[in-house]
Amino acid sequence: MTEAFTDSADLLDLVQESILVRRLDGRILYWNKASEALYGFHRAAVLGQDVAALLHTRYSVPPDSIEAQLRDTGRWEGEVTRCTASGAELQIFVRWSLRPADAGGPATIVESGHDITDRKRAEQALGNSEYRYRNLFQAMAASFWELDFSAVGRMTRRLREAGVADLRRHFAENPDVVREMIRQTRVVDVNDQSLALFGGGDKAALLQSIEPFWPDASSMVYAESVVAALSRKPNYAAETRLRRLDGREFDVLFTACFPPESLAKGTLLVGVIDISERVRAQGALQKLQADFAHAARVSMLGELTASLAHEVNQPLAAIATNGEASLRWLGRPEPNLDEVNILARRMVADVRRAADIISRIRSMASRQVQEKSALPVNAVIEEALLFLRHEMQGQGIALSLDLGADLLPVLGDRTQLQQVVVNLVLNAMQAMAQAGTAHRKIAVTSRLSSPGTMQVTVEDSGPGIADAHRAQLFESFFTTKDAGMGMGLAICRSIIEDHGGHIWADAAAGNAGARFCFTLPVASQN
């Protein structure tokens, strides 16, 4: 060994990589400190030994090809598996350089190597997790999409740079921008379930912009998911509608998750679950409930027919009478046109009154979709009582109204709330009639029971509610009436609860009668 080599050999002890020099037959000529640390053999013990045998070296490629490459290029690098003195197996990445024979000595190979065992293990684990993830991606019953949204990322960055602070609002005001983002979002991968759900013979049909799958009406769900991703939420879920390749739309639960690794890659993972069956079932249930409520309203109107007929008959009688009187004034030798003028005006007013009554009945009977608006609760009560006025008179019922002044409006559906009042008053009337109550009284009151809550009370002087019945009162098909269906109070409860209120029954103050109360939240001011 030359002086220079010894010097550099000392230097090589400072290098953290394992450095060893061997002859072409494998016998070790040099072994630095890092090699000692790595393999656990002292320099003195290894010099002159065959490196491949000492370290049980295994190659990942055929040794022939390594030799060929060394001969041709003078270099080789690759991974080998070796055993340390303690028997541990290591993955080593080695670089070999061939030093041809010269006057100083025979041909040698200089090897530098470092331990990549941990890295390999991590890669393996990553591979396994990737494999598991791929399996999940494919095997889950849900449709999964991997989407490339790097273009969307650029778009939102530009928007921010342009000074758009509130992206949600910007998206809401610029649906075209959202649409463009949807166009720019591309499908990287989908699982088999996606093919089944969205149609298309093979995957390639789905690997395109998501635009065709995204109906305009669902654009805001996409915008919301972008807002969620940018505000570093881990995921976003919403119910919406998507479109199959054949153009049919269906209800889905859309979930997007934004793991930081995916975001860095510019992709996101979207899951789509078909909920059309559930939505259909819900729709059917709602329709059933609406039908039921409608049937109950119609049957209630049936019970009120006599009263309603009288209501309409009254203005008709007035019109007929005014008409007859007009004819008489006109038929006089000197027609009295002033009288006729007054009568004609009254007839017009009476026609209007009859029309109002009919439209009230129609709105009560029609199966309209619920429409909530801010309503003065006292007007609702008074209108409801118009339905019953005549019937109450006929039954000799004394009605007392104690309606609070300056009450705030409630948010509700006028017809439904009228239905509740009509039902409660009708129940009171029927209970008193059935019991043969001598002095029939109904008191209706409205007041603010607490800030933000309106309370309406309907109280009667009838037989009251048996304790045994109180718990079941509001259940469907519970009735104490001879010919009752038992839906009235159940529907009242569902209406009141749907309006965010409560309904209950207790004993009337100071006498044996029944008292029904319901509350409604006051409509918020904005």
Next chain:
Amino acid sequence: MDDRLISIIDDDESLRLALVGLVRSLGYRASGFGSAEEFLNSSDIAASSCLITDIQMPGLSGIELKHLLVERNYRLPVIMITGRADPSLRDRALASGAICLLKKPFEAAALLDCIERALAA
């Protein structure tokens, strides 16, 4: 023209006004009241030659009013009107002594006929 006074009781204001108008067009004087009690407290009770009253009203009904008039010895003939088509009501009305019972809406000729019968009685 006939200056006899006919009183009319109906709690429905527009029908009451219509009846007053019709009776006036027939040539009589007419006076309207919203309830039996209002009529009982008025001076027209003695001046009326005939009473036209609704049956179903808050407070005293037309039939109860007729009984009360008999009790108090008022002999004025009573024509009753009703919105109900109830046979037992007709029996009760006529049993109380009403000259006629008219079902709303009715024709002027029918009312005129009743009024003439009432005034002749």
